[in-house]
Amino acid sequence: MTDAARALDAIGTPARRRILELVAPHERSVRELTDELDMTQSAVSQHLKVLRDAGLVAVRAEGTRRLYRVDLDQLAQVRAWVDGFWDDVLAAFAQHVTDTSPGADTGTNTEEHR
Amino acid sequence: MTDAARALDAIGTPARRRILELVAPHERSVRELTDELDMTQSAVSQHLKVLRDAGLVAVRAEGTRRLYRVDLDQLAQVRAWVDGFWDDVLAAFAQHVTDTSPGADTGTNTEEHR
DNA sequence: GCTAATCATTAGCCATGACTGATGCAGCAC
DNA sequence: GTGCTGCATCAGTCATGGCTAATGATTAGC
Secondary structure (H helix, E strand, O other): OOHHHHHHHHOOOHHHHHHHHHHOOOOEEHHHHHHHOOOOHHHHHHHHHHHHHOOOEEEEEEOOEEEEEEOHHHHHHHHHHHHHHHHHHHHHHHHHHHHHOOOOOOOOOOOOOO | OOHHHHHHHHOOOHHHHHHHHHHOOOOEEHHHHHHHOOOOHHHHHHHHHHHHHOOOEEEEEEOOEEEEEEOHHHHHHHHHHHHHHHHHHHHHHHHHHHHHOOOOOOOOOOOOOO
C-alpha cells in the first residue's frame, strides 16, 4: 500500500478525522483528546496508532505525556491524490469540448473549480 | 453527516478509490469496471452506490448501459477539508515562530509545502 | 522505596461492511 | 412475443475493525 493509500484509509473514519481536527490547531496530549472525545483512552490511543502508522501525526514526549501534532508531509500526499482526479477529470472535460466543438473555445478554463 | 464526511468515508476504502481512478480519465460502464476489478458485478454496483450517495460520481444511461463519471463538486469538498488542516497547521506553526523568536522572521513562508 | 498519572498494548466482544450468489428489471434484437 | 445483455438490489456469509476492560510500562512526586 502506498503512503497516500494508508493516509486515505486512516482519514476514512469519523473518529480519526475528529482527532485530526483537534490536533490541527495545536498539539494535544492523549488525555486532552480523551476528555473531548466521548471514547475510552484506549480507543483514542488505538486511533492515534493508526494515524501514526499513516504518518499523519507526529508525537513528542513531555514528561509522562505524549503531545500529538499533525504532520504536513503525509497530508501533502492526500492533497496530491485528490489533485490527481481533479486534473484527470478536467483534462477529460477539455478533451470532450475540443471533440464536440472543433475549432471553438480554446480558452477552456481548467481551473474553474479551484 | 456533512457532505465532506460522506465523501471521505466513501474514499476510505481501496476498492472505491480504485473505481474512482478508473472513472476519472473518462466515463466507464459497470461492465468495463467489473472486467478490470477482480470483483463481482454485484460488488462493483454496491461500491458505485456508495460513491453515488456520497455525490462523488454521476451516472448517465446509454441503452442498457450506465456510464459513470467523477463529479467534481464533491471532490471539491474533499479538497476543502484537507486544506482546512493545512491552514490550521501552518497558522499554528507561524504562531509558534513568532512566539519563540519575537521580532524575528516575519517573512515566514506559509506556502512552503504547497 | 511507594503512589499516582499518563499512555500503549493486549484480549475479547460486537457491529459494521465487503463480498458472493440469486433474483428482478429494463432495454435491445430477433 | 422470446431471449439476451447490462445493471441494481436483495439475502446471507464472513472478515474486518472499532470499542471496552484490564494490564503493563514509564515518568514524576513524595
